[in-house]
Amino acid sequence: MDETTDGTAWVYQDSGSGAQGHMELRTTASLPDPLDAHREHLAHIDDCGFCRESVDGSMCHEGHQLWRASRAARA
Structure with missing residues (x-):
């Protein structure tokens, strides 16, 4: 930037x-603040049963969107 x-x-x-x-x-x-975006993604993982229980790194749709937003904020 x-x-x-x-x-x-x-x-x-x-x-x-x-x-x-x-x-x-x-x-x-x-x-966007990269750290805020990352924390939001981690909070989702803690709250979402699908994302939390995934053993292969799979994410639900919302989890994937938050992950992408976190990556975009770091760019």
């Missing part, structure tokens, strides 16, 4: 499988 002096930053936005990503200018206040 390349932060500018006016409270904005250029952030790479992945466009998903097969699509080409692009750069977006966002206010730094709107950027």
Whole structure:
């Protein structure tokens, strides 16, 4: 992330499988906190029976979405 002096930053936005990503200018206040996103994913795993009991790393739909959001926040 390349932060500018006016409270904005250029952030790479992945466009998903097969699509080409692009750069977006966002206010730094709107950027997700990577640690908050990670904690939210871990809290879901603790509360979700499917995710908690999985032995092969499988996740429910919501767990997978939270995992992706956590990864995106770190990018």
